[in-house]
Structures are given as C-alpha cells and as structure tokens.
Amino acid sequence: MKHLPLPRLLPVIEGTVLSGSTAKTVKNAAKNGEHLITDQSLVFMLKRKSSMPLPNKAKNIMVVTSNPKALKNVKEDVTVIYVENVRKAYFRFISFYRGLFQLPVIGVTGTCGKTTTKEMITWILKERDRVVSTKLSHNGLARNLDYLLEIDDTTDSAVFEMGVSGSNQLLYSAHYFRPQIGIITAIGTDHIEGFLSQDAYIAEKAKMLQAVGKNGTILLNRDDQTIRSLDLSEFTGKVLYYGQDSSAHFRAHSIQFNLQKNGMDFTLVCREGEYAGFVPGFGTHNVSNALAAIAASSLVGLKIPDAIRRLKSFHHVKSHLQFHDGKKGSLLIDDTWNTNPTSIEAALEVLVETAQGRKTVAVLGEIEELGHYAEQEHRKVGALVAKKDVDVLIAVGENAYPICSEAAKLGMNPSAIHNVTTQSQLLTLLDQLASPQTSILLKTSMRRSFSTTLQSLVAKPKRNERS
Incomplete structure (x- = not known):
C-alpha cells in the first residue's frame, strides 16, 4: 500500500479525531477481524459491538469507529477517529485510494x-x-x-x-x-x-x-x-x-x-x-x-x-483439466475446480481427444445454483455426453439424473449409464472400470468437496519411488 499522511485521509472518510495524534502515516489498511493489523494501520471497526478489543501488539494504529465507547485496550499510541458510518467511510477510502x-x-x-x-x-x-x-x-x-x-x-x-x-x-x-x-x-x-x-x-x-x-x-x-x-x-x-x-x-x-x-x-x-x-x-x-x-x-x-x-511456460491452476496417473493404470483427468454446462463441454472434448484408444468414462456431478433452470441445463449436459460418444457416463447426485435420462433418450447405451448418490457407490463403480485402457474424467464442483474421491483415484507411488 502507498503510504499516506493521516491528515490527508480524514476529509476522505469524513472523520473526526477524538484522541491521539494526527501526525501519523498510514502504511496499511485493515478491517478489524478480517485482516492482519500491523504497525501504523488504519483499522476500520465495521462491526458495532458493545465491546471491541484492539490488538495489543500493533503500534501507532489509527482506529475508525462509530462507537468509540465500545473500544477496549486503547493504548496511548492509538488514534481514535469517529465517523458516522464506518462501512461508508471504508468504501470512500477505497475509492479515493484507487483514484491515486x-x-x-x-x-x-x-x-x-x-x-x-x-x-x-x-x-x-x-x-x-x-x-x-x-x-x-x-x-x-x-x-x-x-x-x-x-x-x-x-x-x-x-x-x-x-x-x-x-x-x-x-x-x-x-x-x-x-x-x-x-x-x-x-x-x-x-x-x-x-x-x-x-x-x-x-x-x-x-x-x-x-x-x-x-x-x-x-x-x-x-x-x-x-x-x-x-x-x-x-x-x-x-x-x-x-x-x-x-x-x-x-x-x-x-x-x-x-x-x-x-x-x-x-x-x-x-x-x-x-x-x-x-x-x-x-x-x-x-x-x-x-x-x-x-x-x-x-x-x-x-x-x-x-x-x-x-x-509457452504458463502453468494452469490446480484442478483445471489436470492429468494424473490413476489407479490400476488408468488415466485420470481432474477438472473439479468448478462446473457448468459450458465447461463440461470443453472437458468432454479433452476426455475424448486425449483418450488414444482408451475407454472414456465421464464422471459428472450436479451443477449448482441453477434455480428453476436445473433440469433443462442438466439435460443439455446429457445431450453433450451422447454427442461426444463417451463410452461410460456416471452422474453423481439425485439432481444429476436428467443427465442420464437425456443421454439414454439420444441413443447412449443404457447399460453404460449410471446414476450414483454416494461416494462409496462411485468408488466401487470406478474400481470396476479402472484399467490401463480407461480414461476417467472427474468433472464436479469444488463446492461439493470431491477431494477425497480424487485422492482415492490417483495412483499411489510405490515405496521405492519419490513422491
């Protein structure tokens, strides 16, 4: 953060100094309870509580509050600044800072x-x-x-x-x-x-x-x-x-x-x-x-x-179509960061294009935050699976069932379509399918926390191998 003299900021936040020195320089800005408060921080007390203790270690901090009576542990080097609305003062400060x-x-x-x-x-x-x-x-x-x-x-x-x-x-x-x-x-x-x-x-x-x-x-x-x-x-x-x-x-x-x-x-x-x-x-x-x-x-x-x-030297974010050696010699594609119909289409393309003769297995989780569009969007995903000629479809979750029904409707072999609702069901099914001739796409939302599923599918290194 650019260092700024306190007197320059007082008109910006519409603050009045109640106690302490104004001859200070702001070297950091923080919201109390959310950010690290260091020496010479301008601290915004966004929550109006009956008792608000201040940090003991930071020196020469400047506290912005609309409830000064609630402040506790106010040391001699603390400057207390009163504003009518702390949240508005914080946003005015941010806007001013960007304008610099x-x-x-x-x-x-x-x-x-x-x-x-x-x-x-x-x-x-x-x-x-x-x-x-x-x-x-x-x-x-x-x-x-x-x-x-x-x-x-x-x-x-x-x-x-x-x-x-x-x-x-x-x-x-x-x-x-x-x-x-x-x-x-x-x-x-x-x-x-x-x-x-x-x-x-x-x-x-x-x-x-x-x-x-x-x-x-x-x-x-x-x-x-x-x-x-x-x-x-x-x-x-x-x-x-x-x-x-x-x-x-x-x-x-x-x-x-x-x-x-x-x-x-x-x-x-x-x-x-x-x-x-x-x-x-x-x-x-x-x-x-x-x-x-x-x-x-x-x-x-x-x-x-x-x-x-x-x-050419770019490194992708973790769990964005990340390839792993899977269990039983399978190829595992981790795309568990997030999921929506557009990114599912992209992931299915990668699954098919990189299979190199392997059987393709698409594990697709429920798509969240779709409201009343949920069924129609899941059906669109089922259509994509059928169009891409994926060999095996595993839809995870009750709300993902329309993926299965639409894929079957459009000609995918019903025996290659599965709807599971628990992690144990999923792992059992994948254990049966995994082999050196199998490529598995795990396409789910990070909000569904499939981290343990992913860990179970990644091949464990042998004892004489370095991890």
Whole structure:
C-alpha cells in the first residue's frame, strides 16, 4: 500500500479525531477481524459491538469507529477517529485510494474461462511488469476491494477477475476497479439462481461494456453465440473480437492437440501478422483463453511475439483439466475446480481427444445454483455426453439424473449409464472400470468437496519411488 499522511485521509472518510495524534502515516489498511493489523494501520471497526478489543501488539494504529465507547485496550499510541458510518467511510477510502493511480487495468468476466484467462494475462505481463491481480478465482465483492490496496507507486498494471452471482455486482466492482480494458470470455449458464432469468444473467455479464466506459476497449469471444448477439449500438469504445471466426481481429486456425507436449498448437492471425503459437493444457477453449490473453497483453504495450513466447511456460491452476496417473493404470483427468454446462463441454472434448484408444468414462456431478433452470441445463449436459460418444457416463447426485435420462433418450447405451448418490457407490463403480485402457474424467464442483474421491483415484507411488 502507498503510504499516506493521516491528515490527508480524514476529509476522505469524513472523520473526526477524538484522541491521539494526527501526525501519523498510514502504511496499511485493515478491517478489524478480517485482516492482519500491523504497525501504523488504519483499522476500520465495521462491526458495532458493545465491546471491541484492539490488538495489543500493533503500534501507532489509527482506529475508525462509530462507537468509540465500545473500544477496549486503547493504548496511548492509538488514534481514535469517529465517523458516522464506518462501512461508508471504508468504501470512500477505497475509492479515493484507487483514484491515486493511473495505470492499465484489465477486467475479466464470463461464465467460464475467466480465471484461466486472468492468470494467463498476469503470467505474460509479469515478465515485464509488476502486476496486481485477483488470486485464483477468489472474486467475492468484499475480497475484491482489498486487492486494490496492493497497488502502489511501483505497480505497472492490474488484472482483475470480475465474477457475478447477482444483479449489479459487475458495475459495483467496476466502480472501484475502473478497468479500461474488459474481456467477456463466454456467456452460458452459471450462478443463475441469483437472477430472475437467463436474460438477466446475460445482461449482467454485458455490463462489462459499461464498466470500461465510453473510451474503453472490450475484447469479445467471437465464437460464443450469446456474445455475438449482444447489443453494442450504444457502446462508443473500441470493440475487438477473438476466436476462430474469420471476422475475429485475433483469429486462431490450424488448432491441434499436441499430446507429446501436453498442449495445443495453433496459428494466430492478427493485424501485426501471422504467428505459430502453443498453449499448455488441452482443449480448444484454452486456445480461446490464450487469444484473449495475447490480445489484452498487446493492448498494454507488449509485443505479440513476446506474449506468445511467454505463454509457452504458463502453468494452469490446480484442478483445471489436470492429468494424473490413476489407479490400476488408468488415466485420470481432474477438472473439479468448478462446473457448468459450458465447461463440461470443453472437458468432454479433452476426455475424448486425449483418450488414444482408451475407454472414456465421464464422471459428472450436479451443477449448482441453477434455480428453476436445473433440469433443462442438466439435460443439455446429457445431450453433450451422447454427442461426444463417451463410452461410460456416471452422474453423481439425485439432481444429476436428467443427465442420464437425456443421454439414454439420444441413443447412449443404457447399460453404460449410471446414476450414483454416494461416494462409496462411485468408488466401487470406478474400481470396476479402472484399467490401463480407461480414461476417467472427474468433472464436479469444488463446492461439493470431491477431494477425497480424487485422492482415492490417483495412483499411489510405490515405496521405492519419490513422491
């Protein structure tokens, strides 16, 4: 965090000093009970309690409160600041702090692919820049604001994942992040329980157009049908498309699975020229993510050949189509980070394309937060399984049964379709199926905690092998 004199912040938070010195410098900001409080921290007491003890070890802290009588353990070096509303004071401080910096900010949203795309951009830029970015897929609204405090005078650029689970959340994040470059990776169906309809969910994702402002740049996935249908008539900024479509500004062709290198070969065509590219990790969706990352990096001044070269050493987030040696010599594909219909289609493609003659087994868990769209979206998944010619389907959970019924309806062999409701049933069935001739995809949500299932399926190293 950039160090700031306390007197400069008092008008921002509309605070009045009740006791202690104002001749202090703020070197850290923290919410009491949520963040580490260090020396010279500006501490926001968000909870109004009858008794609020202060940390004993931190020195020269400055406490912002609307209930000063509740403070306990107030040492002589503590400055007490009264505000009428601590939460509003905190948000005013965050907004002021963000306004201190002029730097490129990239915002990424989408039903799937946003975490990987954000991580790719961050990896590419970090070779040249000091980059602040959201951690993994931790993009809750309250947490996002804290990332801004990582920005200081040494920061060159920032990349923020902007997820939504309800109306107006994207613009809320944008108010503080202030991205000038926005990316929409895909718009499918996910977290829809917080919306009145699928159209409302789509409209929320589309607010990235407003988020980047009238003079901003938006990067859109040309291959996504919903994104292609977005109304851009009122957007006055710059629109750039990426994808395999012939009209994309950043276009990929000659996409191939490279099983020897564990990734995807492709050719990128753009205004600057034509380039051979490679992205670690399987699936055409990873090529799409790579195109978005390369395009975004070029918009902040990185040369495209440098972005392509840097991308070759990218490491994927854990449990994003991660390959393991499975039990009984099987091949295990771990895609348990999250699940939705769009990412399931991508995972099934990887399962089939990397099988190399093995029997393909798709273990698909329930998709959460779909509300009244649950049955129809699970049926869409069943149709995908049948279309991809997967050999064995195992749907986990009672709500996943429509996956089975739809797959059977569309011609999949009923004897190869299973619906299990317990982990023991799942493990027993997989133990029967596992062999060196079997490739198993585990595609479930991390919120369902399949960690023990995964551990049971990964091959145990022999005693004379190093772990």
